[in-house]
Every structure is written in structure tokens, then in C-alpha cells.
Amino acid sequence: MTDAFIKLVELSQAGFYCSQILLIIGLEAQGKENPDIVRAMSGLNGGIGFCGKTCGVLTGGACLIGLYAGKGVAEEMEDSRLNDMIREFAGWFEEKVYSQYGGIDCHTILENDPMNRMTRCPQLVLDALAKVEEILAANGYSLSGRLEY
Numbered sequence: 001m002t003d004a005f006i007k008l009v010e011l012s013q014a015g016f017y018c019s020q021i022l023l024i025i026g027l028e029a030q031g032k033e034n035p036d037i038v039r040a041m042s043g044l045n046g047g048i049g050f051c052g053k054t055c056g057v058l059t060g061g062a063c064l065i066g067l068y069a070g071k072g073v074a075e076e077m078e079d080s081r082l083n084d085m086i087r088e089f090a091g092w093f094e095e096k097v098y099s100q101y102g103g104i105d106c107h108t109i110l111e112n113d114p115m116n117r118m119t120r121c122p123q124l125v126l127d128a129l130a131k132v133e134e135i136l137a138a139n140g141y142s143l144s145g146r147l148e149y
Helices: 003-013 018-029 035-044 056-069 082-101 114-138
Strands: none
Touching: 003 018, 003 114, 018 035, 018 056, 018 114, 035 056, 056 082, 056 114, 082 114
16 A cells, blocks of 8 residues: 555545545645645535535646645746646546546546445545646646755
8 A cells, every 4th residue: 555545545534535635635745734725625525515516536636736836825926837737637637537437527437326436536536646746746846845957
């Protein structure tokens, strides 16, 4: 088992879901805690408030990229590559998930069976985390902060 998988299991057992788990991992990699962000991410869980809409792994992954490259205060500039990074992630996610499940919404991914959450979601979260790390690294970031060239 990888460290990421162990962390995912711990967070899941603590009652967190896909989008929250992705952000918690990103925040912890930066040595931060932010319960307000984690709380806000709960709106994306289960396909936007467990409505079964767009998968929280997709929206959470986009938010994780934004955590690193987005604008957080008035004096800060958003990384000009932010939307390209998110588009790359979304394209990867759509290709991967459509080919496996036929859609990117939670109802389709889970085939309307909440029990599939236990087998499908953890791997999607781990795969998304790896892809986000890859995209960030290609753009000069690491989960623990800005990479030096």
C-alpha cells in the first residue's frame, strides 16, 4: 500500500469524501490546515452535494490545481497557465472515466449503486492525485510548494 492510499483510507474513515480528500492532501503537503476550505469542498462531494452530477474527483482535482496556481489575495496574480492545467486535467479525466464508465457524473460512474463508491472512488482519487502532481510538476510546482528550475 502506498502512503497516498493509507492517507486516503484514513481520511475516508474520518468521514471525508473525494474532493475534500484531494484538498486535504494538498494542504497537508504544504504544511497547512484550512478547515474552511475543506468544509467548502464538501459541496462538491458525490457529484455536487450528492446529487450524482459531475464527479467530485474532477471538480476537486481542478480545485487542487487552483490551490497551487490560482489567485488567493488581491495582490497576487493567478498563474497564466492555470486554465490550461485544469483543461489538461479535465481532458485526462474525461478520457479515462468515459472509457471505463461511460460518463463523468457520479450516478454513471457508480451505476446508481452507492456500494460501488467503496471500489471505484478510491482508485479514481489516487489516479487523479497522481495526474494533478504530474501536471503541477510540468508547470514548476510540487505538492509541497514551488519547484526550482
